[in-house]
Amino acid sequence: MVDQSNWDWETREKTVPMDPWKDKFNWVEEPYASPDGEHVAAVVNQDEEEFNVCVNGETWENPFEKIWYLRWAPDGRLTALVSDMAEWTVAVDGVPWENKFAYVWNTLFSPDGKNIAVAAQNDGMYCMVVNGKPWETTFQNMTYFAMSPDGSKTAAVVQVEDFGEGEIHKFQEGCFTVAVDGQAWENKFVNAWNMAFSADGTKLAAEMRHNLYDYSIAVDGRPWDKVFQCVWEPVFHPVTGSVIAPVRTGGKWTLAQDGEILWEGRFLQAWHQTFSADGETLAAIVSPRYGRWTVAVNGRPWSVTFSTLVSDLVISPDGSTIAALAKEDQTWKVVVNGAAWSNTFHMAWKPVISPNNRHVGVKVEKQGKYTVVINDRVWPQECEAAWDPVFSPDSEKVLLRTVENGQYLRRILPVTEITG
Amino acid sequence: MAEPAVTQDEKKEEEEQKVVDEGIEVGISRLTEARIEQVINQVLNTETGARLKTYVNTCIHCGLCSEACHYYMSHDKDPKWSPVGKVKQTLWEMIRKKGRVSPDFMRRAVEIAQTECNLCRRCLQFCPFGIDIAYLISMVRRICHKLGITPLYIQDTAHSHSVTMNQMWVKGDEWPDTLQWQEEEARGEFPTLRIPLEKEGADIMYSVIAPEPKFQAQLIYQAAAIMEVAGVDWTMPADMGWDNSDMAMFTGDNEIMGRVKRTHFELAARLRVKRIVMGECGHAFRSVYDTGNRWLGWSHPPIPIVHAIDFYWELLKDNRIPIKEKYPEPVTLHDPCNVIRGGGLMEKARYVAHALCETVVEMHPNREYNYCCCAGGGVINCGPPYKLKRVKSNRVKAEQLMDAKARGAKVIISPCHNCHSGLKDIKNYYDLHMDIKFFGDIIYQIMEKPE
Numbered sequence: 021m022v023d024q025s026n027w028d029w030e031t032r033e034k035t036v037p038m039d040p041w042k043d044k045f046n047w048v049e050e051p052y053a054s055p056d057g058e059h060v061a062a063v064v065n066q067d068e069e070e071f072n073v074c075v076n077g078e079t080w081e082n083p084f085e086k087i088w089y090l091r092w093a094p095d096g097r098l099t100a101l102v103s104d105m106a107e108w109t110v111a112v113d114g115v116p117w118e119n120k121f122a123y124v125w126n127t128l129f130s131p132d133g134k135n136i137a138v139a140a141q142n143d144g145m146y147c148m149v150v151n152g153k154p155w156e157t158t159f160q161n162m163t164y165f166a167m168s169p170d171g172s173k174t175a176a177v178v179q180v181e182d183f184g185e186g187e188i189h190k191f192q193e194g195c196f197t198v199a200v201d202g203q204a205w206e207n208k209f210v211n212a213w214n215m216a217f218s219a220d221g222t223k224l225a226a227e228m229r230h231n232l233y234d235y236s237i238a239v240d241g242r243p244w245d246k247v248f249q250c251v252w253e254p255v256f257h258p259v260t261g262s263v264i265a266p267v268r269t270g271g272k273w274t275l276a277q278d279g280e281i282l283w284e285g286r287f288l289q290a291w292h293q294t295f296s297a298d299g300e301t302l303a304a305i306v307s308p309r310y311g312r313w314t315v316a317v318n319g320r321p322w323s324v325t326f327s328t329l330v331s332d333l334v335i336s337p338d339g340s341t342i343a344a345l346a347k348e349d350q351t352w353k354v355v356v357n358g359a360a361w362s363n364t365f366h367m368a369w370k371p372v373i374s375p376n377n378r379h380v381g382v383k384v385e386k387q388g389k390y391t392v393v394i395n396d397r398v399w400p401q402e403c404e405a406a407w408d409p410v411f412s413p414d415s416e417k418v419l420l421r422t423v424e425n426g427q428y429l430r431r432i433l434p435v436t437e438i439t440g
Numbered sequence: 441m442a443e444p445a446v447t448q449d450e451k452k453e454e455e456e457q458k459v460v461d462e463g464i465e466v467g468i469s470r471l472t473e474a475r476i477e478q479v480i481n482q483v484l485n486t487e488t489g490a491r492l493k494t495y496v497n498t499c500i501h502c503g504l505c506s507e508a509c510h511y512y513m514s515h516d517k518d519p520k521w522s523p524v525g526k527v528k529q530t531l532w533e534m535i536r537k538k539g540r541v542s543p544d545f546m547r548r549a550v551e552i553a554q555t556e557c558n559l560c561r562r563c564l565q566f567c568p569f570g571i572d573i574a575y576l577i578s579m580v581r582r583i584c585h586k587l588g589i590t591p592l593y594i595q596d597t598a599h600s601h602s603v604t605m606n607q608m609w610v611k612g613d614e615w616p617d618t619l620q621w622q623e624e625e626a627r628g629e630f631p632t633l634r635i636p637l638e639k640e641g642a643d644i645m646y647s648v649i650a651p652e653p654k655f656q657a658q659l660i661y662q663a664a665a666i667m668e669v670a671g672v673d674w675t676m677p678a679d680m681g682w683d684n685s686d687m688a689m690f691t692g693d694n695e696i697m698g699r700v701k702r703t704h705f706e707l708a709a710r711l712r713v714k715r716i717v718m719g720e721c722g723h724a725f726r727s728v729y730d731t732g733n734r735w736l737g738w739s740h741p742p743i744p745i746v747h748a749i750d751f752y753w754e755l756l757k758d759n760r761i762p763i764k765e766k767y768p769e770p771v772t773l774h775d776p777c778n779v780i781r782g783g784g785l786m787e788k789a790r791y792v793a794h795a796l797c798e799t800v801v802e803m804h805p806n807r808e809y810n811y812c813c814c815a816g817g818g819v820i821n822c823g824p825p826y827k828l829k830r831v832k833s834n835r836v837k838a839e840q841l842m843d844a845k846a847r848g849a850k851v852i853i854s855p856c857h858n859c860h861s862g863l864k865d866i867k868n869y870y871d872l873h874m875d876i877k878f879f880g881d882i883i884y885q886i887m888e889k890p891e
């Protein structure tokens with residue numbers, strides 16, 4: 021994690037005028053605020069096939085023919101996928117990696133921001149590239165991607181056997197597996213999908229299918245003994261290292277641990293299972309009956325249910341605060357510990373829990389205007405753009421990043437100024 | 441009405457053509473009667489409920505649905521092609537014999553279920569009891585999937601879905617690369633045009649089917665041009681889930697259907713869009729609006745799905761697409777099953793057609809009674825081996841088109857990819873000499889563009 025204690029938590033307001041950008045460039049694409057709020061950046065067009073990145077009014081030294089996927093690394097470095105002369109790479113703070121590729125995409129960051137990875141293609145072969153360095157092995161196709169929590173390892177689902185167009189029976193013998201740092205597992209599967217690394221990065225689990233019907237979870241290449249009608253993405257228990265995944269059995273969903281059924285309850289759907297950091301609380305988004313959605317905590321669903329969607333489940337490290345978004349028709353709600361907030365929105369973003377586990381902040385939108393809500397109290401400022409709120413390490417203050425009247429603002433407010 | 445032209449050569453060709461489908465044959469060679477019995481009973485006992493029982497017990501074999509089916513009508517009312525005839529030869533026999541049917545029986549069953557019914561639900565319109573033959577045939581497909589005897593071409597497509605979440609093996613880099621190529625091309629005409637990739641919080645996520653990036657990239661160009669001119673706040677995803685199509689739904693691989701649809705909806709949720717607008721595709725609409733979402737437990741789409749017809753209707757009604765002059769050629773409008781019978785967009789389609797074109801000649805029958813194109817329901821996706829059967833099984837469509845042509849129509853508007861391809865084959869086989877267009881082709885052609 022990034023140390024946020026050295027960020028400026030004192031200055032109440034800093035601004036970056038963005039309106040002048042519009043006169044300076046042919047067009048300005050959507051802005052991205054840095055995690056610490058000190059910078060705001062956007063891809064800008066300077067001329068035909070000449071793009072640049074403008075950060076707080078200054079462009080990078082060199083333009084590129086194409087730029088996309090502008091994203092801040094958690095440590096405050098600014099990355100983008102850039103192309104010149106039909107070659108692609110990653111530019112970090114304007115400096116492209118030395119290695120170039122026919123294409124790169126899907127940037128991944130480690131939580132501390134030190135490691136940056138992308139998927140890359142050269143001469144029709146695929147690999148991951150970490151901090152500019154490609155895997156030594158390449159594959160003929162690569163689909164899903166993952167990075168270990170410390171960023172030291174990357175993994176991808178890779179194709180390891182040839183099969184031609186229409187060779188369905190060859191395909192069904194198993195042509196796919198998972199590669200970690202370029203090293204493919206020995207076992208091959210019909211399919212492998214989403215992966216998860218263990219907390220220490222030493223183990224990897226992936227959804228897989230033995231044939232067209234039998235699904236399971238493979239851990240370090242070895243599938244569970246049991247098979248299921250379907251599975252969804254696994255997670256590791258943060259303390260014990262066992263693997264938990266939603267499984268479909270008898271036409272219903274539940275959670276399994278290391279191949280054995282973990283939760284007694286059966287649901288119409290169960291997914292996005294999430295642990296608290298201490299491993300004591302395990303919550304998942306579930307559908308207890310057709311067309312109704314909620315969160316189940318350690319197997320017990322909240323009594324409140326929603327019609328359309330429950331998403332963006334987050335749990336505080338100690339498990340005391342569990343928040344999610346819920347949607348009923350076109351209305352978005354925030355639900356904390358089983359109770360929906362009274363305010364509703366036209367759109368909401370993933371809830372953010374304060375380090376002391378007591379506050380929940382959410383970026384929201386209503387009638388095209390953006391703001392932030394903390395503990396169900398709406399900050400009255402209506403903004404043209406906003407980013408997720410960031411709580412200070414002592415949870416007393418909140419960093420708000422917004423665009424108002426064509427100007428970017430970085431504000432530090434006491435949380436009580438919003439919550440009252 | 442003139443008879444459609446069918447040459448002697450083509451007749452001969454048909455006789456010579458004996459379909460040997462490796463997907464079916466290899467699967468059949470691995471079957472035992474015990475396995476067939478076990479799978480049939482497993483599906484019937486654990487995957488179907490009251491709905492199947494009601495249908496089976498209610499049907500009085502009255503045959504009122506027969507004339508609804510283009511297969512039946514195109515084969516001189518031979519009962520083996522009637523809706524109930526098809527169920528009789530498949531599901532009812534399986535139920536009657538408690539699953540004790542032979543591999544040869546299953547060979548014929550899969551052929552019927554995958555290549556002799558488009559799941560178009562036209563017959564449903566005529567059944568006094570509302571019996572959904574398409575649902576019954578879908579159950580046969582599910583059984584065939586579980587037995588591993590699905591036709592090769594569509595099985596390959598289902599495999600593509602399982603690996604790439606798109607139907608044409610489009611790789612992770614090829615998709616955004618194609619969008620960027622189309623964006624670059626379009627800037628020749630619209631200098632500031634963007635195809636905004638991964639723009640979180642946009643109003644709309646635009647999704648297409650994989651044949652667009654693979655073979656018909658100009659459709660993406662056209663969509664981008666329309667979005668640009670109409671000033672829409674939109675985005676296209678760079679990630680898997682961009683393809684809204686779903687052949688796994690048509691092979692009975694419900695688990696892959698669910699995975700593909702989950703990816704699609706969760707992608708839209710991640711991008712925080714208000715709505716998903718989809719291109720002119722019908723079966724994909726069925727999958728995201730009806731079948732796929734429900735398998736996942738969503739009684740309605742978690743993010744609203746707007747079919748292109750509906751979206752164009754909205755833009756035209758609000759005068760957001762300035763039109764230079766209306767399309768001059770007389771057009772006729774084909775009502776695709778999945779968006780008309782399945783989505784009720786018949787009047788909106790007519791609004792759009794009339795807003796764009798000088799003359800709209802109605803086909804007869806039309807709206808929810810329109811004849812299927814015979815390509816949908818995964819039939820065209822079973823590939824070239826079945827093409828001749830497909831076109832011959834839709835002589836009534838050719839007659840219907842010919843009638844519209846006789847009344848002046850020169851162009852067929854078909855707001856569905858499958859119908860487009862199916863109608864093209866019909867027009868070629870029956871020498872119809874009509875053009876086929878999407879609404880998007882016409883909008884792009886007649887809208888005002890920068891000088």
Ligand code: SF4
Nearest residue numbers: 509557558560561563
């Ligand atoms: S669903 Fe369509 S193709 Fe199938 S039997 Fe009914 S009318 Fe015929």
Ligand code: SF4
Nearest residue numbers: 499500502503505567
């Ligand atoms: S119309 Fe209905 S009841 Fe009559 S044969 Fe057809 S499905 Fe059976």
